[in-house]
Amino acid sequence: MSPLLEVQGLDAYYGRVKALDGVTFSLAAGGITTILGANGAGKTTTLRAISRMVRTEGQIRFAGEPIETCSTEEVVRRGVAHAPEGRGTFAQLTVEENLRLGAWGRRDRAGLEQEFARVFGYFPALQVRRKQQAGTLSGGEQQMLAVARALMLRPRLLLMDEPSLGLAPLIVQEIFRILRAVNAETGVAILLVEQNAALALDLADHVFLMETGRVVMEGPSGLLRRDDSIRKAYLGY
Amino acid sequence: MWPPVSYHLMDIFIQQVVSGLATGSIYAALALALVMIYEATDVVNFAQGEMAMFATYICWAMLSAGVPYWGAFCGTLAIAFIGGLLIERIVIRPVENAPILTIVIITIGLLEIFNSLAGWIFSYVQKPFPSPFPKEPVRFGEIVIGSHELGQIGVTLAVLACIFVFFRFTPLGLAMRAAAQNPVSSRLVGIRVGWMLALGWGLAAMFGAVAGVMIAPIVFLEPNMMGGIQIYAFAAATLGGFTSPVGAVVGGLIVGVVENLVGTYVSFIGTELKLTVALAIIIIVLLVKPSGLFGRAVVRRV
Numbered sequence: 001m002s003p004l005l006e007v008q009g010l011d012a013y014y015g016r017v018k019a020l021d022g023v024t025f026s027l028a029a030g031g032i033t034t035i036l037g038a039n040g041a042g043k044t045t046t047l048r049a050i051s052r053m054v055r056t057e058g059q060i061r062f063a064g065e066p067i068e069t070c071s072t073e074e075v076v077r078r079g080v081a082h083a084p085e086g087r088g089t090f091a092q093l094t095v096e097e098n099l100r101l102g103a104w105g106r107r108d109r110a111g112l113e114q115e116f117a118r119v120f121g122y123f124p125a126l127q128v129r130r131k132q133q134a135g136t137l138s139g140g141e142q143q144m145l146a147v148a149r150a151l152m153l154r155p156r157l158l159l160m161d162e163p164s165l166g167l168a169p170l171i172v173q174e175i176f177r178i179l180r181a182v183n184a185e186t187g188v189a190i191l192l193v194e195q196n197a198a199l200a201l202d203l204a205d206h207v208f209l210m211e212t213g214r215v216v217m218e219g220p221s222g223l224l225r226r227d228d229s230i231r232k233a234y235l236g237y
Numbered sequence: 238m239w240p241p242v243s244y245h246l247m248d249i250f251i252q253q254v255v256s257g258l259a260t261g262s263i264y265a266a267l268a269l270a271l272v273m274i275y276e277a278t279d280v281v282n283f284a285q286g287e288m289a290m291f292a293t294y295i296c297w298a299m300l301s302a303g304v305p306y307w308g309a310f311c312g313t314l315a316i317a318f319i320g321g322l323l324i325e326r327i328v329i330r331p332v333e334n335a336p337i338l339t340i341v342i343i344t345i346g347l348l349e350i351f352n353s354l355a356g357w358i359f360s361y362v363q364k365p366f367p368s369p370f371p372k373e374p375v376r377f378g379e380i381v382i383g384s385h386e387l388g389q390i391g392v393t394l395a396v397l398a399c400i401f402v403f404f405r406f407t408p409l410g411l412a413m414r415a416a417a418q419n420p421v422s423s424r425l426v427g428i429r430v431g432w433m434l435a436l437g438w439g440l441a442a443m444f445g446a447v448a449g450v451m452i453a454p455i456v457f458l459e460p461n462m463m464g465g466i467q468i469y470a471f472a473a474a475t476l477g478g479f480t481s482p483v484g485a486v487v488g489g490l491i492v493g494v495v496e497n498l499v500g501t502y503v504s505f506i507g508t509e510l511k512l513t514v515a516l517a518i519i520i521i522v523l524l525v526k527p528s529g530l531f532g533r534a535v536v537r538r539v
Contacts, residue, residue, distance in 0.1 A: 053424075071424075072424040072425065073424055073428065073429050076424075076425065076426060077427050081425075082425050084421075084422070088421065088422040089422070090419050090422060091418075092418050093411075093414065093415065093418070097411055100408070101411065101415050101423075101426045101428070102426055104408070104412060104426045104427050104428055105426055153426070153427075
């Protein structure tokens with residue numbers, strides 16, 4: 001089966017600064033892959049390259065189709081949902097309005113109420129706060145809203161950028177549990193950028209490490225979890 | 238308890254207030270156009286008044302060709318909408334990432350272009366413009382209020398109600414609000430932010446057209462008719478807070494009422510210095526509370 005996402009020789013630029021150098025990887029449909037690495041390694045830039053938020057050179061194929069010349073909106077309409085760094089919540093709109101906007105990119109927008117039901121099933125806390133202004137939610141709830149909004153698209157690929165950032169450990173565990181459930185039940189592929197390596201390795205099947213814009217190591221997550229020397233060398237624990 | 242005041246003085250006061258609300262609703266419509274574009278793009282469209290004036294001329298042209306009033310009114314709104322949309326796509330879009338000053342200068346350029354275009358096509362001679370409302374005033378007991386003034390308030394309220402419903406309850410309105418508040422996140426949910434901006438310009442041009450068509454019967458149609466009104470609209474938007482649509486409307490009504498009351502009751506202001514009142518309001522607001530009554534104070538970390 002051909003991979004859902006293929007990236008080959010990807011360079012990315014912020015102005016004249018080269019942030020990614022020859023990044024190459026692929027992601028199978030329904031799989032969970034995590035990108036690990038220190039700050040500034042290029043993890044977020046990789047996600048932004050896929051969402052077409054940054055200038056790139058090289059090849060990106062999604063579901064077999066090249067997307068390098070697509071706009072962000074087109075990539076979203078093809079089924080790529082991106083929960084960005086910092087949640088990207090529409091703070092002045094209500095929770096319900098945020099979710100409605102999540103479904104904007106869908107070609108078939110009928111049955112919105114069913115989508116709400118599905119998403120509230122995963123995140124009951126959001127249902128309670130349905131009419132509340134999103135900016136007044138706690139950090140954990142805003143992260144849940146970011147994931148829920150992405151799920152409203154019924155995406156084939158979910159890009160998650162540092163969901164654990166600034167959140168209490170219990171909440172982070174809950175969110176990761178829900179991500180696992182969503183992947184199992186809907187088959188959505190997840191590309192996860194994380195600093196919390198332990199949790200990320202627990203969730204993902206596949207991992208690759210980045211350093212200064214390059215992929216330096218790649219493999220099944222089990223390998224990294226079990227092999228002490230590799231883990232100590234690259235992740236420091 | 239009211240102090241003992243003769244009914245006659247009270248009547249005059251109420252009439253002045255209603256008159257102020259009527260002109261205030263014109264300022265509110267134009268201020269709303271300014272605020273809409275500012276909220277979405279951080280740009281003050283200095284050409285808003287002239288675009289409104291030009292739309293009014295188009296209405297006049299339709300009326301002269303025999304189109305019935307409300308047909309011409311709706312036709313003008315449609316043409317203004319399309320015109321505003323096209324201006325955003327063709328003139329503003331190429332410079333959307335330029336410094337603010339560049340875009341401001343372009344809007345000032347548009348101001349000059351529309352003004353001269355109107356004078357060239359339609360001449361600078363003042364023309365009368367019809368009002369759709371009856372000439373007989375309406376009586377509430379001892380109080381007499383012009384039908385056109387009531388009509389101005391009514392039409393403005395109707396337009397505002399439609400806009401409120403549009404933004405609050407329709408998917409497109411929601412997408413436009415989102416695009417104005419957070420363009421990056423909007424792109425990430427698949428909203429074409431550029432087109433939302435174009436729609437915003439279209440709607441703003443439509444409000445301007447409403448303002449122009451409603452005020453033309455009173456100030457007569459000529460290329461410079463919106464100059465003073467534009468300044469009042471700026472005062473209204475400044476007073477209300479440039480980031481608040483509610484503020485624009487409230488500000489417009491307040492400016493209209495204050496202008497009228499000050500002009501009537503403060504003898505040295507009279508009618509000649511009424512515009513000065515508007516400018517004074519702008520300066521006072523910017524000195525005392527720059528974010529206006531309803532605006533958000535912006536804190537920028539440098």
